[in-house]
Amino acid sequence: MAKAEPPISRHVYCDGTASTRGSRKIHRFIVKFGTLFISLSAMMFALMVPVFAQVAPKPVMVHYMPWFQSPYSLGSDKWGYHWTLNHFNPNRINSTNGEDEVASWYYPLIGPYDSSDPAVLEYHVLLMKLGGIDGVIVDWYGPDDYYDYALNNERTIDIYTYAEKAGLKFSLCYEDATIPAEIGGGCLNGVCVTASNAIAHAQSEMLYAQHNFFGGANYLEWQSHPVLLNFGPHYFTASASWSSIFSVLNASNVPALFTENNFLSPAGVGAFDWPPMQLSRTTAQSPAKPVLSGAAITGYLARFDASAAAWPAYISTAFPRFHDIYAQAGVESSYGYLADRSGNTLRETLGRAMTNASAIIQVATWNDYGEGTVVEPTATGGEPGTAYGYTDLGIIQDFRRQYLDSTFPYHTNDLALALRQYNLRKKYPGNVSVAAQLDRIFTNIISGNLVTANAQLSGLEAARPVIYNLSAANLQPPASNGGCLPALSHVEISTDLLSMQSAQSSPAGTNQLTLRTDGSQPMSRFFKAIP
Secondary structure, three states, X not given: OOOOOOOOOOOOOOOOOOOOOOOOOOEEOEEOOEEOOEEHHHHOOOOOOOOOOOOOOOOEEEEEOOOOOOHHHHOOOOOOHHXXXXXXXXXXXXXXXXXXXXXXXXXXXXXXXOOOOHHHHHHHHHXXXXXXXXXXXXXXXXXXXXXXXXXXXXXXXXXXXXXXHOOOEEEEEEOOOHHHHHHHHOOEOOEOOXXXXXHHHHHHHHHHHHHHOOOOOOEOEEOOEEEEEEOOOOOOOOHHHHHHHHOOOOHHHOXXXXXXXXXXXXXXXXXXXXXOHHHOEOOOOOOOOOEOOXXXXXHHHHHHHHHHOOOOOOEXXXXXXXXOOHHHHOOOOOOOEEOOHHHHHHHHHHHHHHHOOOOEEEXXXXXXXXXXEOOOOEEOOOOOOOOOEOHHHHHHHHHHHHHHOOOOOOOHHHHHHXXXXXXXXXXXXXXXXXXXXXXXXHHHXXXXXXXXXXXXXHHHHOOOEEEEOOOOHHHOOEEEEEEOOOOEEEEEEEOOOOOOEEEEEEEOOOOOEEEEOOOOOOOEEEEEEEO
16 A cells, blocks of 8 residues: 655757757758648557456546655755655665666656656656556645645646646545545644544545545546545544545445445445565565565465455556565565566456456556555666656557557557657746647647657657648648648649749748648649748
């Protein structure tokens, strides 16, 4: 389970910087990476899952941690607890992989990041959209100004906003372990929780969720009620307590409550499973580190599914691996080890989740780096052979196509669009012209227009203008002129490639540029863009 934080060569650039390149180098009209000839006359675990079985649609959600801090928000060379665990130092280089030293066996493809960084949030939701994921379940500690809870809540709002922009669903996983933590910690920043006011305090947190999350257009629902997960429960173990907590909410906002492992009736509607690391055991082959065996996983999942058959609904969880770094950080003993098995752990648990009677699929997790249950793309980590790249998202794409939606169009190669977008956001901070173009690229990716998005990205990456989306509507072919527009972009036209005539000049700006030219005569036309 997730842990609460304790107290806590020079180039042409679109920003106008100098270059060794010529100021009017000519580039042909490109779409993707080639030259395009335009002719108007021509336009006219041995888990038992079916191998091929389309099942009823159900959402694929991913469990998301919003708690990472970096110098982006902290300034200087400061890093938050979840990259350090008060032991590791990202300002040092890990001698094993040559990357920043982080509190994980795994290393993010974009490096350690800040959960409040808009470029990171955009990158994440683009990956999810392209990766066949329908939404996020965010680990939520409530809004209290206590330890890092308020900070995590702010980042929860951030990912909620970006999920909505990307057309992704959103849900909360409430950690009621905050209640005993606040009782034991005493009054802090005006927050005073006691055993006698604990239910009233939880009611205020649910009212906050109702006002800020429940009822939102993209909030995940089950039978018209907002879906709320709970890790535990750890404090409110009686169903009556939850009924009291929910009693202050509008009837339509009383959550469909899913607790961990066990159905809490009647306040809840079901439960969700989780990697059963408590079943890990030492072996002759691994006398020091407990290992979760295939038999233990199979037995646990079979028992959960058997119990869930009698519940109104349940959430089935898929996971890729488990390798925590708590012992190395001196936080606590390791929970155990679950091997990736070349992707088969995820394939088997995801296949089960997609073909059983669950109402919702949860992938655990997107980015719990401390526990190593990460499907976010990673580079080489601290453990040999841990450069998973896009492998996990590729598996999710394939299984979505196989079991849920045979028309799902995206493949592993498409995932790189998100990284290219992220790199350009970081390369041109504060450049409003490029930012506007990247906003359009985001929209194109989200709407499935990947060909245009690729052309736009290529223009920005090559620091040159590109023309794309040419069509012959009413014999007046409009096209978009984008890419990198450092100052003034010219488009020229020719019918024979022997002489060129100016067609349009466009200054750099934030508006989408459109090119129109007379297409009333059936003849071939060539275009070129000149920065």
